[in-house]
Amino acid sequence: MRILGIDPGIATVGFGVVDTVAGKQKYVSCGVITTPAGQALSERLEQIYDDLTQLIAAFSPDAAAIEELFFNTNITTGISVAHGRGVILLACRRAGVPIYEYTPLQVKQAVVGYGRAEKRQVIDMVRRILNMPAAPKPDDAADAVALALCHARSATSLLSAKGGSQCSTT
DSSP states (O other): OEEEEEEOOSSEEEEEEEEEETTEEEEEEEEEEEOOTTSOHHHHHHHHHHHHHHHHHHHOOSEEEEEOOOOOSOHHHHHHHHHHHHHHHHHHHHTTOOEEEEOHHHHHHHHHSOTTOOHHHHHHHHHHHTTOSSOOSSHHHHHHHHHHHHHHHHTTSTHHHHSOEEOOOO
């Protein structure tokens, strides 16, 4: 199974691709989609959609693992990210890629074994699990790889019954 992990954003969207066979995960690729800060929101969203559509065509994922939004203090930033996340969901849906959503806590639990792990711990475990010589860069890409690993590790476990729900296709 090939999993596309996506860390939503508007300025930077992280993506990570992981293959999983018989319980073993293998790193395929990762990177970011970036949009210019001065560009109109509608143009940024179009670029995210177009770039993600090209990624889906290039990697042919069997599933997409997308981070659920967590609103901290800046609601304005959260709304922009929500727009970007909507476009990401649409691109996956239009491409026929099943969508699974995970909270940051679920990702940390699946990758590190502790839901309150620090970002550095998650990134280090991603590197170790995938036997990578160095951690994926930048952090948004590493987060996306962690999302793909989360899905790979929880799709066949009891975690999938309690979280990581597939989006409705109706």
